Amino acid sequence: DSGVTQTPKHLITATGQRVTLRCSPRSGDLSVYWYQQSLDQGLQFLIQYYNGEERAKGNILERFSAQQFPDLHSELNLSSLELGDSALYFCASSVAWGHSPLHFGNGTRLTVT
């Protein structure tokens, strides 16, 4: 058990809709990372937060947004969903940034129909 909790495990929704994925980091970890894993693109870094502040941004679409709250949990909001957004979304946490070991959640499987 990594200590990182992601909810929900599965999400099925229709095109055009908006969903929110939630991540609770491991106790004591201040950094939260979001990754997308799709069949054709593999694993891709989306965004990172450290202690409430955005720290690094990757290949995150404008339709997607995220935030980290004072209690350090994070949410990833996906809007105007398209079929191509169907993927596994992983959250990971680490104590700090840079060369800290990562702890992954079990992922949220999003299916857009």
Place this chain on the structure above:
Amino acid sequence: KNEVEQSPQNLTAQEGEFITINCSYSVGISALHWLQQHPGGGIVSLFMLSSGKKKHGRLIATINIQEKHSSLHITASHPRDSAVYICAVPLNTDKLIFGTGTRLQVFP
């Protein structure tokens, strides 16, 4: 050319065999991650290393920063080792870029 390349893409082995998975990268880095993704989808971080060698149980990871190459070895492989193994390197401190993974199947 991908910035992180793994080989082989697929690997089958008999239980007990010694396994080697390779990862080459083209960017300058100071650390590399090895991840294991189970058939159910969950990801486990196996190693983060910046030099030399690390060992955890039957798993050994090595890295040569000068040659931009890392290897993951599994000794005495077991069917429960069947998974996808992914290496990842940081592009800019925290922006990990991932290899496409090596799918390992170990048969009894």
